[in-house]
Structure formats: structure tokens, C-alpha cells
Amino acid sequence: MTSSIRLHSLFPQGWGEGKRAPFTTFRGMATNASIQQFERPLDVSVIAPKRGHIYQLRGHGYAGRTMRKYAETWAASTLLRGECVHWIDGASRMNPTRILRRFPRGEAAARDHLHRLYVGRGFTVHQLATLVERLEREVSITAAPLVIVDAPLAMHLDRQVGDHEARCLMRQLIQHLQSVAVLNNVAVLIITEHMPTSKRHQHLLTMVERNSSHQLIEHVRGRGRNTRRWLSHEPSGSTGQWPQNQNVLRRYIEPNQQNEPQFAGLNDDSS
Numbered sequence: 001m002t003s004s005i006r007l008h009s010l011f012p013q014g015w016g017e018g019k020r021a022p023f024t025t026f027r028g029m030a031t032n033a034s035i036q037q038f039e040r041p042l043d044v045s046v047i048a049p050k051r052g053h054i055y056q057l058r059g060h061g062y063a064g065r066t067m068r069k070y071a072e073t074w075a076a077s078t079l080l081r082g083e084c085v086h087w088i089d090g091a092s093r094m095n096p097t098r099i100l101r102r103f104p105r106g107e108a109a110a111r112d113h114l115h116r117l118y119v120g121r122g123f124t125v126h127q128l129a130t131l132v133e134r135l136e137r138e139v140s141i142t143a144a145p146l147v148i149v150d151a152p153l154a155m156h157l158d159r160q161v162g163d164h165e166a167r168c169l170m171r172q173l174i175q176h177l178q179s180v181a182v183l184n185n186v187a188v189l190i191i192t193e194h195m196p197t198s199k200r201h202q203h204l205l206t207m208v209e210r211n212s213s214h215q216l217i218e219h220v221r222g223r224g225r226n227t228r229r230w231l232s233h234e235p236s237g238s239t240g241q242w243p244q245n246q247n248v249l250r251r252y253i254e255p256n257q258q259n260e261p262q263f264a265g266l267n268d269d270s271s
Contacts, residue, residue, distance in 0.1 A: 040240040040241065042231060042233070042238055042240040044243060046233065047214075047236065049214075051145055051181075051187050052185055052186070053181060054174075054177060054188045054213055054214070055189045055212060055213075055214040055216065056190050056209060056212035057070060059218045060218060062091070062151075063151030063153065064192045065093075066218055069098075070242065071191060072099055074146060075087065075099055075148060076099055076113075079099070079114070080103065080104075080107075083116065083144060083145055084117075084118065084142040084143065084144035085116065085117050085144055085148065086139060087147075087148045088119075088122070088131050088152070089119060089120065089121040090152040090155055096114060099114065116142075118142065118144075120134075124155060128173070133176055135176065135177075136184060139184045140184060145185075146186065146187050146189070147177075149188065149190045149191070151191055152173060153201065153205070153208070156169060157198070157201060157204070163200050166204065167200075170208075171207065174207060174208065177190070178211065192208055214235070216233050217234070219231070
């Protein structure tokens with residue numbers, strides 16, 4: 001599997017509520033009902049990735065940056081089960097230290113879990129396409145249940161790539177990911193922007209949306225201290241906050257186990 005690298009060797013040794021501003025609805029009206037709707041915690045068991053499906057994670061910031069923390073959480077939970085994860089990096093921003101933050105506090109084997117994290121990084125749209133083409137064979141070897149493709153649209157927006165070529169390459173990429181999801185029985189997460197910045201961008205986002213059976217979308221309203229963020233999931237129609245004060249990973253991994261350890265939260269949106 002020449003396109004994948006193990007990242008545990010990159011680590012040095014030794015790694016190891018204030019008041020909320022009033023919530024304003026789209027029409028500028030603050031109501032208790034709207035606050036409850038968007039502030040309540042999501043049921044992670046409903047939105048958790050399921051094998052055989054493609055999930056689009058639509059966020060804000062460059063190439064959907066704010067959605068990486070959710071993909072990282074699901075990656076960490078998979079690694080903790082002793083299974084492999086494939087992460088295709090389309091924006092040269094994969095930082096394995098962020099995966100470490102998603103493990104339980106005091107997890108002694110955190111570094112060892114990263115032996116099962118395979119990362120492929122492409123620097124051109126054609127390199128990215130090659131990495132995705134190899135996934136089906138690689139996943140058949142590792143038996144990974146989870147594949148994450150981070151920011152694939154970024155390279156398809158390269159000005160040196162024509163509009164027609166970009167659409168053709170994206171169509172092929174999606175077809176390969178569909179094949180991986182179905183034939184290998186894998187959950188595939190695709191991280192993209194929430195809103196397009198150009199006509200080409202709109203076409204590419206629409207292609208991903210139409211071929212995704214699930215979407216987790218981050219919404220942002222307001223500015224500064226009045227900023228409100230919440231998530232919505234389709235097709236369930238669920239809206240709310242990612243749970244901060246409960247063990248969301250353990251619910252996803254072992255829903256019946258007692259004495260749950262405390263996992264790291266999801267408050268950091270750093271790059």
C-alpha cells in the first residue's frame with residue numbers, strides 16, 4: 001500500500017460556561033422554542049456513520065475546516081476498537097496530534113492506536129485521484145470500516161485544472177468512493193465547505209451532495225459574542241449541538257459498557 005503512511009513514527013517521545021448571548025432566529029426573533037431546538041444535544045447514535053454509506057460533512061472555514069473535529073472523533077473511536085482508518089488528505093492539513101486529543105484522557109496506548117491510521121496525501125488533483133483509486137484494494141487488506149476524505153474539492157478548484165476536467169475527475173472520485181463504500185462495506189466521510197464560492201464550486205458541491213446518503217451540516221448565525229453554531233443531520237432531520245458533557249465515543253463504540261472514561265471535548269477549531 002504505497003499510498004499510505006503510518007504516522008505514529010512522526011511523534012516525539014512523551015506525547016501523550018459563561019453566559020450565552022441571546023439566540024436570534026433567522027427573522028431576528030429570540031424564542032425559548034428556538035433556543036431549545038438548537039441548543040439540545042444531538043443523539044450521536046442517530047448521526048454516527050454506518051457502513052455502506054457516504055456521509056458529507058459540510059462546514060465553515062477553508063474546505064470545511066470546522067467539520068474535521070467530528071471526523072477525528074469517529075476516527076479515534078474506530079482506532080480504539082482496534083480497527084484501521086484510512087484518511088485521504090486533500091488540503092495538506094492532516095495533523096495526527098488532533099487525533100490524539102480525541103482519545104480518552106489517560107489512554108496509555110494512544111500512540112499505539114496510531115499504528116492503524118493510514119494517511120494518503122496528494123499534492124495535485126491527479127495524485128488525489130490515484131489515492132482514491134487505490135482505496136478499494138487497500139481497504140480489502142486492512143478491513144478498515146472507516147474512510148475519511150478531507151477537502152477533496154480544494155484541488156478540483158485549482159485554476160490550472162479546467163472546469164470540464166474538474167467535473168470529470170470529481171465524478172470519477174465519487175464513483176470510486178461509492179464502490180469502496182458498497183463493495184468493502186465501509187463508511188466514507190467527505191469533508192467539504194458549506195457554501196460555494198464560485199460556479200465551479202457549486203457544481204462540485206452539488207455532485208457530492210447528490211451522491212451522499214447522509215449529511216452533517218454546521219450552521220452559523222450572528223457575529224462575535226452573539227455567534228450561534230449548531231448542527232443538522234439529513235435525512236433524520238435532527239438539529240442541535242454535539243454533546244459536550246457525555247462520553248460520545250463510548251456510546252458509539254460500546255453502548256452497553258459501564259464505567260465510561262472521560263473523553264476529550266470538541267471545543268477546538270484550530271487548524
